[in-house]
Amino acid sequence: MICAGIDIGSITAKAALINGKDLLGTLVIPTGYHHLNAGIRVFDTLLQQNGLSRTDISFVVSTGYGRASVDFADKTMTEILCHGAGAHFLNPDIRGVIDVGGQDSKAILLDDQGRVENFAMNDKCAAGTGRFLEVMARALEVALDQMGEVGQKADNPSKISSICTVFAESEVISMIARQEKRENIIAGIHDAAAARVANLAAKIRIRGPVMMTGGVAKNSGMAAALEKRLKLPLIIESFSQETGAIGAAVLAAGTG
Amino acid sequence: MSEKPVDTTKIRSVKKMRDLMTTYYLEALSAGQNNKQVAWITSGGPVEPLVAMDIIPVYPENHGAMIGSAKMGEELCAKAEEMGYSFDLCSYARADIACSVEKGGPIGGLPRPDMLICCNNICGTVLKWYEIQARFYNVPLFILDTPICHTGYTPDIAAYVRAQVDEYIVFLENVTQRKLDHDKMTQVGKLSFEGQRLWQKVLNTTAHKPSPMSAFDAFFFLALIVTLRGTPIAVDFYKELIAEMEQRIKDGISSIPHEKYRLLWDNLPVWHRLKWLSARFSGHNACLVADTYTSAWCGAIQYIDEDNFLDSIAQAYTRIYLNIGVDQMADQVLDMIRFYDVNGLVMHSNRSCKPYSFGQMDIMKTVREKTGLPVLMIEADMVDPRSFSQAQAETRIDTFMEIIKQREA
Numbered sequence A: 001m002i003c004a005g006i007d008i009g010s011i012t013a014k015a016a017l018i019n020g021k022d023l024l025g026t027l028v029i030p031t032g033y034h035h036l037n038a039g040i041r042v043f044d045t046l047l048q049q050n051g052l053s054r055t056d057i058s059f060v061v062s063t064g065y066g067r068a069s070v071d072f073a074d075k076t077m078t079e080i081l082c083h084g085a086g087a088h089f090l091n092p093d094i095r096g097v098i099d100v101g102g103q104d105s106k107a108i109l110l111d112d113q114g115r116v117e118n119f120a121m122n123d124k125c126a127a128g129t130g131r132f133l134e135v136m137a138r139a140l141e142v143a144l145d146q147m148g149e150v151g152q153k154a155d156n157p158s159k160i161s162s163i164c165t166v167f168a169e170s171e172v173i174s175m176i177a178r179q180e181k182r183e184n185i186i187a188g189i190h191d192a193a194a195a196r197v198a199n200l201a202a203k204i205r206i207r208g209p210v211m212m213t214g215g216v217a218k219n220s221g222m223a224a225a226l227e228k229r230l231k232l233p234l235i236i237e238s239f240s241q242e243t244g245a246i247g248a249a250v251l252a253a254g255t256g
Numbered sequence B: 001m002s003e004k005p006v007d008t009t010k011i012r013s014v015k016k017m018r019d020l021m022t023t024y025y026l027e028a029l030s031a032g033q034n035n036k037q038v039a040w041i042t043s044g045g046p047v048e049p050l051v052a053m054d055i056i057p058v059y060p061e062n063h064g065a066m067i068g069s070a071k072m073g074e075e076l077c078a079k080a081e082e083m084g085y086s087f088d089l090c091s092y093a094r095a096d097i098a099c100s101v102e103k104g105g106p107i108g109g110l111p112r113p114d115m116l117i118c119c120n121n122i123c124g125t126v127l128k129w130y131e132i133q134a135r136f137y138n139v140p141l142f143i144l145d146t147p148i149c150h151t152g153y154t155p156d157i158a159a160y161v162r163a164q165v166d167e168y169i170v171f172l173e174n175v176t177q178r179k180l181d182h183d184k185m186t187q188v189g190k191l192s193f194e195g196q197r198l199w200q201k202v203l204n205t206t207a208h209k210p211s212p213m214s215a216f217d218a219f220f221f222l223a224l225i226v227t228l229r230g231t232p233i234a235v236d237f238y239k240e241l242i243a244e245m246e247q248r249i250k251d252g253i254s255s256i257p258h259e260k261y262r263l264l265w266d267n268l269p270v271w272h273r274l275k276w277l278s279a280r281f282s283g284h285n286a287c288l289v290a291d292t293y294t295s296a297w298c299g300a301i302q303y304i305d306e307d308n309f310l311d312s313i314a315q316a317y318t319r320i321y322l323n324i325g326v327d328q329m330a331d332q333v334l335d336m337i338r339f340y341d342v343n344g345l346v347m348h349s350n351r352s353c354k355p356y357s358f359g360q361m362d363i364m365k366t367v368r369e370k371t372g373l374p375v376l377m378i379e380a381d382m383v384d385p386r387s388f389s390q391a392q393a394e395t396r397i398d399t400f401m402e403i404i405k406q407r408e409a
């Protein structure tokens, strides 16, 4: 039985196909303005790549902010349960998940079956999310995917104290004006964002092994800053961005 | 699953309640023409002496709830901010202060007070709020100071508050130039006690499965025990309401179509999103059957001695939910979890109400440890919609319900 998961996030749309314990494939595309179109595109392209058609799929679960727009899904589930199920599928030992996505970040506690015991999400605020890093990357004229690498070269990380993204941006701009080293500012940004996320993790008293998921897991600087804050190593799979979609497919298989 | 249609007929008493509240506000608004005096009083304040002295009590907090429900909170709060008040100030206070100046809101503002009665058993905000209003209207203010009972009610606290109850009576006699009729006071005390007893009974009916009404209904029916406590109106109405609830139970009428999950709510309601929240939860077949808020108006009833009313209210008004320690609050929450047999706890972290929201993390932890139940925290504000993000609340509620479904499966 082949099942599909579709995760429509604020920035990217992801799809995953599983067959029992096997992950058949995943795909990530930009979401754009139209959530349903993104869902159709990511799903159909992935099917095509695997030589499958919609009739081969037994059950589809959609998740993410745009989950309700995916009208061809059999069921919708929230990201939290999907990230939990996805992390458990990728590594059954995982007990904690930290997901940092485009516009929100969350910390999840799992039991040994991959079921969610508790969770915490960021409040009405972009601090500690992908958006925060994006705003800062723009202010610093660094490509978003270079942030991790550049930040790792810091010799004396700057200190950013504002919680608010807008205030933090002005703080960064004044650092630029003072000609602080770009590497140091970036390291400071990662640490500031990591502090917010670590706060969420502390709220639910996260325990290891912890997996980091979501687009921001690809940022090595942010992951390193977070490890330092949490005093725990983070497990990052190559599918970090697609974990939610994989989890949706897993939950689809459980329901269908 | 049997597919027999489920009856969720509207509660009949709603109309009667609306009529009673309209009459109450009309009387209050025309007090001046009828040579009656008006006292503004905090929601947790001892209202009975006012009733006994024929002074009309008016509650800025109840008015605040009306402003919130009418979705007029944003405009009035923003007005108060323009006047220089902080966004961090309780939105009831902001809305009320702005309303006094603007004469805005759903009923064009409250009637002008002849005196203000402030009891700080609910919070410290009311002190400054009432001082501001006392200056604005240039009327006398009485403050009843009830120390927080972190661990218990000490003899010192008892003596201190009891002495103030006497001062309160003297204050009222001075302002009205009339003497308190002690027989009438006794009578009002008995009615207040009876009203609270009946209100508790109303709330108890929701222990039945499925629940004949929800916390959202309780938020509505609460207004009478707040505003007309100590009158026969409240007593008579709640008797009818209990009868209606018992009939609903007999007839198998439930609050939501398919009650599968039962939840407990903590903190004030989100007045501007009641419908939305209720629909969101009932979409998951979940009914908020009880809450810690509406029971605050009968939660200290065990301290009331109806034959010795004035002596006992010192204790009854000091030991209310918001004026006790977090451990005791957690105990009450645990009692309610057991009594209403709920599947989860929903906590409203209320931007406005610090005394209510402070300690919620600890209560959450205690509930988790002692019951293992899922607990959800939603950030919002009772009146000001600018402190609420619907999309975020949506995801949290859905996730919370998914967790409950997974657990109960």
Ligand code: SF4
Pocket (backbone or CB within 6 Å): B061, B090, B091, B092, B093, B122, B123, B124, B125, B126, B268, B352, B353, B354, B355, B356
């Ligand atoms: S702070 Fe809380 S208790 Fe005080 S007036 Fe506001 S809502 Fe009521």
